[in-house]
Amino acid sequence: MASGLTETVAQPSTKDATSGIANLKLTSEKSAVISEENGPAYPFYYPYFDPQEKFSPTELFEFTDPGLRADSTKPHLLAEGVTMKLISPYLGTELRGVQLSQLSTEGLDELALFAAERKLVVLRDQDFKDIGTSRQIEIARHFGPIQSNPTSGNVKGYPEFHIVYRDAQLNRREYLNSSRANHTYWHSDGSYELQPPGTTIFFILEQPAYGGDTIFASQVEAYNRLSPEFKKRLEGLRAVHSSVPHVNFERSRKRGGAMRRENIETEHPIVRQHPVTGEKALFVNPGFTKRIVGFKAEESDYLLGFLFDHITKGAHFQVRASYEPVISFAGKDNRVTVHTATPDYDNGARRHAARLTPQAEVPISA
Numbered sequence: 599m600a601s602g603l604t605e606t607v608a609q610p611s612t613k614d615a616t617s618g619i620a621n622l623k624l625t626s627e628k629s630a631v632i633s634e635e636n637g638p639a640y641p642f643y644y645p646y647f648d649p650q651e652k653f654s655p656t657e658l659f660e661f662t663d664p665g666l667r668a669d670s671t672k673p674h675l676l677a678e679g680v681t682m683k684l685i686s687p688y689l690g691t692e693l694r695g696v697q698l699s700q701l702s703t704e705g706l707d708e709l710a711l712f713a714a715e716r717k718l719v720v721l722r723d724q725d726f727k728d729i730g731t732s733r734q735i736e737i738a739r740h741f742g743p744i745q746s747n748p749t750s751g752n753v754k755g756y757p758e759f760h761i762v763y764r765d766a767q768l769n770r771r772e773y774l775n776s777s778r779a780n781h782t783y784w785h786s787d788g789s790y791e792l793q794p795p796g797t798t799i800f801f802i803l804e805q806p807a808y809g810g811d812t813i814f815a816s817q818v819e820a821y822n823r824l825s826p827e828f829k830k831r832l833e834g835l836r837a838v839h840s841s842v843p844h845v846n847f848e849r850s851r852k853r854g855g856a857m858r859r860e861n862i863e864t865e866h867p868i869v870r871q872h873p874v875t876g877e878k879a880l881f882v883n884p885g886f887t888k889r890i891v892g893f894k895a896e897e898s899d900y901l902l903g904f905l906f907d908h909i910t911k912g913a914h915f916q917v918r919a920s921y922e923p924v925i926s927f928a929g930k931d932n933r934v935t936v937h938t939a940t941p942d943y944d945n946g947a948r949r950h951a952a953r954l955t956p957q958a959e960v961p962i963s964a
Contacts, residue, residue, distance in 0.1 A: 638950050640727065640803040645751020645761040653746055653859040656792050661742060661959045665711035665874040674705035675712060689717035689816040690917040696721055698737065698927055699729045706740045710797050713931045714874045718814050720919055721927040726801045731756050734954065741797040742956035745788050748841060748859040760953040766946045782938040784910045785885025787955055790839040790864050795932040796958025802921045804950040809943030811920045817879040817934045819915035820908060821869060835868040836891045837882055865891055867963040872934055878964035879934040880905060909936060933958060
């Protein structure tokens with residue numbers, strides 16, 4: 599938005615989640631006059647932290663992947679008029695002409711299958727950010743119970759949302775005060791959960807004119823590139839995934855990260871099998887995987903170090919997903935991908951997005 603330009607934007611709810619945003623001028627319960635000087639275009643989704651908000655410990659639940667119900671030809675998702683562009687042979691497809699908010703139950707099943715097959719699906723020209731929280735949550739729940747993030751900013755009254763937000767002040771403060779020269783943070787969302795996320799929804803509210811992409815890597819292709827003998831050595835191994843790094847990361851950002859649930863550490867197989875495609879994939883990530891069960895510290899560090907290096911440097915099975923100023927939606931299969939944000943945009947820019955993170959099955963060994 600150009601300096602001094604104003605526009606009227608619809609808010610998705612009458613709930614007030616705008617605490618902490620200076621100079622926001624409300625013209626009615628459902629609209630706001632927004633300018634470059636007075637805050638985000640979607641203030642309802644400003645990150646909210648309540649130190650008193652607490653969640654119960656996680657419990658196991660039954661889960662059937664909706665992709666198992668899908669028609670393999672995907673007639674509802676890939677209907678007439680839909681255009682498709684492959685980003686890479688190994689992961690990533692861009693679709694135009696599909697409106698997520700209008701997909702039928704069958705179409706959502708097909709999207710789950712397509713995300714499992716392609717690992718990442720980017721939908722362009724979406725109205726998802728304007729359909730309201732109830733409908734957004736309803737669509738996300740089609741893919742599984744939604745994780746309530748234990749530490750990051752959410753929406754007031756709606757803990758299902760994980761909010762991504764940086765603006766001019768926050769960008770510059772984090773950049774200047776960071777103790778790291780490299781700002782990549784490769785991870786798989788919530789891999790520490792008893793039942794980690796599966797098909798995940800990420801939608802853009804505001805995006806810089808350039809930069810701010812996400813890099814994704816295929817854990818299936820990372821596994822496929824290993825030698826047969828090395829694959830045999832990984833069979834049966836389990837690793838510990840911990841939520842502690844998530845808590846520490848949020849606290850390091852000095853913006854009020856909450857502690858809504860006790861930390862959790864969970865053992866998962868190093869190689870897991872997808873319930874829909876049957877593909878084998880590595881299931882370790884530098885963000886949350888801490889050690890290999892039964893190994894001594896040096897042994898664990900050595901093997902995990904190799905796997906992390908292999909995954910994060912494997913440019914041939916990675917893609918860089920860009921988000922156009924016209925709303926983009928990224929649906930990824932969290933079970934078979936890792937990703938990292940790239941905070942490479944201008945320090946004066948605002949990047950604002952939200953994630954809904956449905957959980958899936960207990961990982962099973964390949």
